[in-house]
Amino acid sequence: xxxxxxxxxxxxxxxxxxxxxxxxxxxxxxxxxxxxxxxxxxxxxxxxxxxxxxxxxxxxxxxxxxxxxxxxxxxxxxxxxxxxxxxxxxxxxxxxxxxxxxxxxxxxxxxxxxxxxxxxxxxxxxxxxxxxxxxxxxxxxxxxxxxxxxxxxxxxxxxxxxxxxxxxxxxxxxxxxxxxxxxxxxxxxxxxxxxxxxxxxxxxxxxxxxxxxxxxxxxxxxxxxxxxxxxxxxxxxxxxxx
Ligand SMILES: [Zn+2]
Numbered sequence: 001x002x003x004x005x006x007x008x009x010x011x012x013x014x015x016x017x018x019x020x021x022x023x024x025x026x027x028x029x030x031x032x033x034x035x036x037x038x039x040x041x042x043x044x045x046x047x048x049x050x051x052x053x054x055x056x057x058x059x060x061x062x063x064x065x066x067x068x069x070x071x072x073x074x075x076x077x078x079x080x081x082x083x084x085x086x087x088x089x090x091x092x093x094x095x096x097x098x099x100x101x102x103x104x105x106x107x108x109x110x111x112x113x114x115x116x117x118x119x120x121x122x123x124x125x126x127x128x129x130x131x132x133x134x135x136x137x138x139x140x141x142x143x144x145x146x147x148x149x150x151x152x153x154x155x156x157x158x159x160x161x162x163x164x165x166x167x168x169x170x171x172x173x174x175x176x177x178x179x180x181x182x183x184x185x186x187x188x189x190x191x192x193x194x195x196x197x198x199x200x201x202x203x204x205x206x207x208x209x210x211x212x213x214x215x216x217x218x219x220x221x222x223x224x225x226x227x228x229x230x231x232x233x234x235x236x237x238x239x240x241x242x
Contacts, residue, residue: 033213035184035223041212042186042220044068044158046096046134049075049082050192056200057085063204065214067091069191070134070156073098073118080125087126092216094132094156095119103135103144111147119151132156132217140233149231156217158188159235165190170199177203181212184220186235 033040045056048069060067069086071093076083086093097103097114098121106114115133123129133153135144140155148155160180164173173196177187189196207214221228228234 033215033219035213035215035219036225037223038213039183039211040215040220040223041181041183041207042068042215042217043189044070044094044134044156044186044217045189045191045196046070047072047075047100048191049079049086050190051079052194052197053079053082053086053191056191056197057082057089057091059197059200059204060091060214061089063201063208063214065204065208066216066219067214068094068132068156068217070094070096070132071118071122071130072096072100073114073121076118076121076125080121083122083125084127087128090216092132092218093122093126093128093130094134094217095122095130095151095153096134097136100136102137102139104139104141108143108147111144112150115147115151115153145231145233149229152230154228154230154232154234156186156234157237159185161188162196164193164196168193168195170195174199174203174206178206178210181207181210184223186217186220 045067048071069091071083083093095115095118098117099114101110101114103111119129131153133148133151133155135155138157145155159182162173162177167173180187191197204214221234226234
């Protein structure tokens with residue numbers, strides 16, 4: 001580089017340093033949350049996008065909360081706009097099969113097709129491919145694990161459920177979730193349960209008041225230093241060996 005250009009660059013650098021920050025640059029760029037240091041919680045929504053996903057996304061945006069959606073391919077295809085919005089708004093997308101069969105009772109070819117069709121549907125809707133698999137009902141065996149590995153995906157279960165699909169009651173869902181919330185927990189919920197979505201604003205407010213940062217599953221995995229390999233399961237179910 002010529003000396004002249006170097007000094008011009010040096011001057012430019014000084015000018016940049018001295019220039020006052022423009023008025024529009026007031027929103028500070030948020031520092032990433034470190035879940036090894038702060039209290040994090042991952043809310044996960046299965047079987048969607050459900051019919052209330054739009055309202056849920058509005059709420060998550062309002063409270064600056066991130067979530068993880070384990071999507072069912074058939075609904076990705078029928079409600080692609082929600083999936084596109086999920087990705088655009090910083091949520092994590094996971095694969096939850098195409099039509100929700102029990103993988104432990106399925107042929108290998110069926111499992112592969114179920115996973116691949118959902119990868120394709122999400123890619124088409126949002127331009128990204130899921131990197132996490134949650135098998136339907138959280139059920140997996142060695143065959144499922146091997147197939148997950150061939151897709152380069154670990155399997156993500158949950159530390160606790162909100163039992164929203166069972167109670168379908170706003171207060172019960174909130175109570176259960178607050179009861180089972182723990183640092184770096186992964187909570188199972190559903191965006192097709194209206195009461196879950198209805199109760200979300202006050203649930204998020206309470207969780208945030210308790211110091212929780214609502215983050216994606218991948219952020220929790222980083223905080224746990226989980227270092228999952230394809231085919232691994234997290235959290236490891238009781239009685240399993242890793
Ligand atoms: Zn499910």
